[in-house]
Amino acid sequence: MTSEQTSVLITGGNKGLGLETARRLGEQGWTIFLGSRDEGRGRAAADKLTDGGANVILVPLDVTSDESVTDAVxxxxxxxxxxxxxxNNASVPGN
Structure with missing residues (x-):
């Protein structure tokens, strides 16, 4: 599938600076791939952004897991x- 829209993957996109970045880019018409380690929180954030008019695809993603990264790709x-x-906005627990 080819996309004419600008696309972005935001790791840790379900809260804080990642979520605000997703909101602002979504307002500009970008396709947002919202990376979130916690799928429930990610879904809630994606739904909020979608309700605001953004084109959002939730990407379950734990950047510390090779398998998760492969699945995200x-x-x-x-x-x-x-x-x-x-x-790359994701934090690593314990750091």
């Missing part, structure tokens, strides 16, 4: 043939 590829921007 597969999911993004299902929706687009390219990713324009990566915003």
């Amino acid at each position: 597969r999911l993004v590829r299902k929706h687009t043939d390219r990713l324009d921007v990566l915003i």
Whole structure:
């Protein structure tokens, strides 16, 4: 699938600066791939952004897990043939 919209994957996009970045880019018409380690919180954030008019795809993603990263790549590829921007905003627990 080819996308004309600018796309971004935001790790840790379900709260704080990641969520605000997603909101602002969503307002500009970007496709938001919202990375979230906690799927429930991620879904709530994605729903909130979608209700505001953003095009959001939830990406369950734990950046400390190779398997999770591989699954995230597969999911993004299902929706687009390219990713324009990566915003690595995820924190690692205990750091």
